[in-house]
Amino acid sequence: MTRPLAPMERRTFLRAGAVGIGLPLLDAMLPVGLRAAAKEAALRPKRMLLMCRSLGLHTPFLFPARAGRDYEPTRYLKLLTDHRADFTVFSGMSHLGYGGGHHTDKAFLTGITAEDWHNRKNGISLDQFFAARVGAETRFPSLVLGEGSNLSWNQRGMAVPAEGTIKSVFKKLFIDGTPAEVEQEIQKLATGHSILDGVRNQARTLATSLSPADRQRLDLLLTTIREAEQRLQQDEAWVRKPKPKLAPADAKLFADEPRRMLDRERQWLDLAHLALQTDSTRAISLNLWSHQENLQMDGVTLTHHDASHHGQDESKIQQLAMVEEAELKLFAAFLARMKATNGGGQTLLDQTIVLHASHLGNASSHTGDNLPIILAGGGFKHAGHVAFDRKQNQPLTNLFVRMLQQAGIPAEKFGASTGALSELKSA
């Protein structure tokens, strides 16, 4: 005789270890008796992975000449041919009025108005906005990954710093502590609460001796303390639950300490993939940082930074293209892995809105218009090449609004948006 299985805790399944985690979610984990539609929806949470390339992407090799689905693939897009139906490339988009420069990466995911940009007031970034709405369900509300400058900002425009190195993030995601370490962690969280209590009391007492303007700042601190407490609470909810176990083949991807920029980039992408696959988080920002290091690639003698600032020197552009081609191959491999992961009758890629883009349209002249933008997955009906006016760019934030809507967030505005992008339909 068979009877319906009781809902199995997903982590229990994941702990089974060597089985290998092909699926982020299984039907058996859902409460018995959910209606089919609700069941399907629950199986298809939306996720976001937002990547920024710190040194742009040579757009003459990226943007096709023709708009639409039947574009002729360019040098770079040829590398993504296998995924042609899974992504859209946009030309003629940017954050309007920033004026370019490396430092515009700070507003790349916030898309604030030009006025705020020039007044140096940042806002919340897309990943954090999304995480604030879906982040309570996972161990990590969001993951801020990568190296270099900050991409993620909270609702008050304060930096949400990166989690750490590949190794430390890997450990946080997948390595369980010993029982003693877990106990220690629990104790530490409790201490954390009591320290914050003390901070609150002292801030209140301290305020009485300070000026009115100082007191306002300390009021702000009280809000910040509440945020920190919420984070501790979420950690407490997860601290006793075992972390997902990786298939040996997946764990092996991180066996070597990466030395070269490209190896690091591959590991970051693998880490993002596994974090999404195991539903450890649903919102990731990833800064693909590259600067002053020897790339150790055949035929490439320049550093990535130097090559990207090519000054129209043909030999430098060729070296740059070799670096960027290698990176796009990594991206193609990442897309392939996302497509090979299934859950709830969908691929993980279909559930994940992947933005692969840069805040620089041309790193050599540091321009911030006509940004290179590739949007993949996410359950969109992808449109090939969507070409906007190269002189009067379309606000990138309109795409952000569209992405939020696709992710089930009823947003009408984000940053400096003027509407939701209509060129992209749901599949």
Place this chain on the structure above:
Amino acid sequence: MGRKMFKRARGCTRPRPEIFMRHSPLIALGLLAWLGAAVRLGAADLRGFTQAHCIECHGGEVTKGGLDLTKLKLEPGIQENFARWEMVFDRVAKGEMPPKKSAQPPAEGRATFVKSLGGELHAASLARQRVDGRVLVRRLNVTEYETTLRDLLGRQVAVKDLLPPDETAAGFDKVSAVLELSSVHLLRYQDAAEQALKSVVPRELPAQFKSRLTGREVVAKSRNADTKGSLRVDGDALVIHAIPYNHITLGTATVPQPGRYRVRASLQATGTEGRPLPVRFSAGKDWGRNTGSVLTVRDAPADRPTVIELECELDRRELVDVTGWSLPTQRQFSDGKLAEAKPGPGLAIHWLEIEGPLGAFPPPSYQHVFGDLPLQSRYKGGPLEVVSKNPRADAERLLRSFLPLAFRRPVPAELHDYYLKIVLAALDRKLPFEQAMLLGCRAALCSPHFLLLAEPLGTRQGLPAALDDYAVAARLSYFLWSTLPDAELIGLAAKGELTRPAVLRGQVERLLKDARARRFTENFAGQWLDLHKLNDTTPSPQLYGEFDDYLFWSMPGETTRFFEAVLGGDRPLTDFTHSDWTFLNERLAKHYGIPGVFGGELREVKLPANSHRGGVLTHASILKVTADGTKTSPILRGKWVLERLLGQPPAPPPPNVPAVEPDIRGATTIRQQLDKHRDNESCNACHRHIDPPGFALEAYDVIGGWRDFYRSSVHKREAVVKLANYPGRTVVRGPVVEPGGVTAGGRTFRDLEDYKQILLADKDQLARCLTEKLLVYATGAELQFADREVVEQLVAQSRAQHHGFRSLVHAIVQSRIFLNK
């Protein structure tokens, strides 16, 4: 949503895109005009002026720049309103408004208006400062935080990487308004404190270690060292003729414990024709050196073996590696058949000695937390632990000294009890004494009293907004030492003597003479002159093959030693703009083409005529940070000069203007492109100010070498030329550099020498620039309108003191701005 978060290199808080120059001589005149006026005029006079001269463009139907003066009331108590009027003030005072093409007000009318409006704004600004203070409560920045923890808990503390990087404003990471405290900070401070406290209790007794190795023994213990060719054993000495590969170390014995060690080395230069040889000392493990681990460079004389002594911090199992830095690398040595030639220059190592760890045990950091409590291990060879016979009484006693130290002022009983309770509760839970104490300390290090510089509005001597003595002590030590005040400062504060002018002066002298004053150079000069960005770009090895580690190491040394010499000797701050002296070693001297400098140690050198050097603008370090690895940009360098030396930062470029696209193929120079750019009047409005200093600096390449022509990346055999300062090196000759130009004021210059003279014509402006930067750095807030009068007083005082830099630092500390909240 929305906070000020972005890096700012500009010198002002207020967004004022239309305003180009911060303080022209005219504004200075305007300022002086109203400073002299004790009488404040009424709002009616203002109205009369704006009616007559402004509202045609800024009133009613036409409101250029969104400014409607018919609607703008004078309510400077409101911040928005204040900012608008301040802009009106600046533009009228500078003569920018009414615009040149319109009818101009009579000089007297303008002066009256400026006087009247200035008086209103000053009064409003001062009133606000008396209520709120000009410096709002701020957290320690990451550098201050880590330095403070190190001084408190031990030099091994490394917590910088745990915290998000700081934002800057007005060029410094000290400004309250942008030092935000996020929830991430609060949580990571907990981790950082826990980690920092781990190093407080030394776990082992210092085992006195001393070793002396002869040169022969040095090479014998080195792995993979090859004694053939580049290494020679001569008696007991080792002679090095090439810099070994990085994985080979030739140095002292490895030390068993971390700590401070004394190294003594008996060294001699050989084959150098009587000249000294620069010796590089670096820390490493016996399987290789880390990059960037150079401890120091010292000179080995040629005539006889000489003992060189130094002290350094080493980690467990580290050693000190010794090599001659001007020697060829092993690769060059092997490739160039030098091996077969007669022995060239070499470094003879007779013996290397290392001894330590030095210093008291237990270290002062232990005493800060655990006082005189003994350390003991429970079993032979076990880790040391703190022993307390009376834990509850010890906790109470130790916190009584630790908390005021960490909080930088006396601690009220209530606050003390709060931490004592934490420790006692932990003891009740049967935690060992040591852990209970550390738990209390950890909570204290997360307290706002530790993390924030919260300056109460004191009533010292009945002065409104005056800081109390403890706040002055902290401000002073964070200004010059980047750390918490020491016992002497706190002692003077407790006696209420610190703010007496003579005492304050004595303390500034004491602090500046202390080794910790190096942090002022590191953090103030490091940010003012961008030295901390020195490693941001790597020179293209194709274009700049002469760039090497030795040059890279020498670059910042010139500038920091120069800064310290100006500060130490009270030399005129105009030396930063131009000097006939600098600090050089042989590597920099070779780079600059200056003869007669031998050895690797930096020393003061009188510059020969026509050396093209003098002042920070000619330092290789500054020329490197203002360029990328391939090319120079007159725009970036010009902007740098305006911001850093002249204190007149340009407005940011207007939105949606494409950048000038650089082209290094050799067909057009950046200058030709920019000349085209400036044909456009709207570009020219700013670029006539920005570009000229940049043009003057075009005669210096991306690594600070002098050049008459650009280098081309496209090989052409007929264009290959020799590099004057680097025999044997060639480059491809590109277009000729044109370093001349015309300033915005219409003065022509042929080169940087001319341009520097133009800068020096207004010494007050150079002083004003540095005064403002020091004030921002010293106090942690950008300057406000009411501060302008103090700045002008300081500039006048500086002029009277021949612009001596140390005198300026003293004057700043004695100023109202420094001593008030």
